[in-house]
Amino acid sequence: MRLQLYVLKTVATRILGAALILMSILQILDLLDVTNDILDRGLGMSGVAYYAFMRLPRLFEQIAPIAVLAGGLFAFSQLARESAIVAMRATGVSGYRIIGMAMPAAIFVMLLDALCGQYLAPRADPALADWWKNTTPVAERKVPAPRTFRAGSDLVIGATATADGREMDNVTIFRRDPKGILVEKVEAQKALYANDRWTLEQPKTTRFSGDLAQTSTAASTTWPAALKPRDVQSLFGDDAVPTAASAKRALQNGGSDRPESFYRTHFHAAFAGPFVTLVMLLLSAPVALANFRSGQGAVLLTAGLGAGLFFLVANGMLTALGESGALAPFLAVWAAPAIFGALAIRTFLALEG
Incomplete structure (x- = not known):
């Protein structure tokens, strides 16, 4: 139990640290664009705080996969450098069990990501947009297009x-x-x-x-x-x-202003999106079995980071093809997680021997 808590704590703290850093960077960049406007409207620092708070769900949804990837790479590389992985495997703990010990941290991020994407952000975005519209000076207000x-x-x-x-x-x-x-x-x-x-x-x-x-x-x-x-x-x-619920309603004769393929893609993406965090953990897992003395660790660390970023790009491109109808929505959403997840597992199996 102590060993499991040690591995979980190491991975969870690194993921938390990566998430805080990434969210801080995105929040600062976001506030740089709007702080002057908020202050010019006389809303003060409370207005800045309100804007930052309402943006948190959408920002977390954006950084969750990268946070798990970065946190996993940092945590597993630290355990490997300290020979903690070697010591655990010497006592009969397999590499699969080590990854299983870290899995709850990724699952927690996955669930929080789903909560933000399907519940919190869809409610925060309209409230923030309405607040922004109502605080716009009358002289600067524009009549929205129908x-x-x-x-x-x-x-x-x-x-x-x-x-x-x-x-x-x-x-x-x-x-x-x-x-x-x-x-x-x-x-x-x-x-x-x-x-x-x-x-x-x-x-x-x-x-x-x-x-x-x-x-x-x-x-x-x-x-x-x-x-x-x-x-x-x-x-x-x-x-x-669109959330899973709104995409489903659009497909069932609810309101829609996009092609059917767009809503089918986002319906599948609502379920596949959170699993991206698990794929990121799998992509970082091979670093745990690396030999840093031989230089293998640096190679796997770089490869894991590159694979994670390439996975996000490929996933985004396939999703765009699904939205336009050029690719079947199910294939567009699930292909990248399945392929990169399988490659990560294959690499880990090869290292585990």
Whole structure:
């Protein structure tokens, strides 16, 4: 038990240190761009702190894989240099067991990464965007461009939306028949979400039948759309990354403004993304069995770092191909983790003998 805690503590502290350093660097670079604007708006240091705090989930999601890679390389190289690995193996502890002792640290980062990507960041981003918009001086505010998206079979144009996604202004809905011919246009000043349904206020409906167009108005009407407030937040947000839930809803006739391949790719990525941290630990594992006296350690250390960075690049490129539809989404998301994970395991097996 003491041996397991020693290995776990060594790896966990190195991963934590790498994460803190990387997050600090990204946070500083991020704040360099916005601190002057925040102070000019009279928000003071509390505004800077609020901005930094709300950015933490998204920043952690970005640095989690690199933190595990760097922390694993530092920890395993230290254990190898101190001959701790040799001593453990001399007492009958296999290399597989040593990696198993370090695995809980990577699993914890994996779970925290999933929490940030699927729950915390999707809630922090809209709140931060709304705060930023509301604190912008009136003279500098720009009218946002209307957003066009699909809601089931309907094509929708919305001017603006509230931060909670429960209200849209100046909504225009185009309905088509199965052949894609326009049959109805609905214009409403507002679309409100309450009691699990959308209500259009003062809608003006124009129905098309051949060369004829009939117009009618009403005080309000129900809009039978599968759209949810969370979907509206994503559609009106800036560079919003779909979660597994929002991607699934988009594929099930929820709100979408991208091709189907984009949402299928991100649906798979929501599950594959956290496993990237485990692959990073596997890529750093061969360093534990290296002989630093012969120079093998430096080679494996460099190779592990290079493999980890190349893995991130390859994974990003394949994901982009999946988003565009050039590659099957499942293959685009899972290919890189499977290939690099297998190569890392093969290298470790060769060193373990």
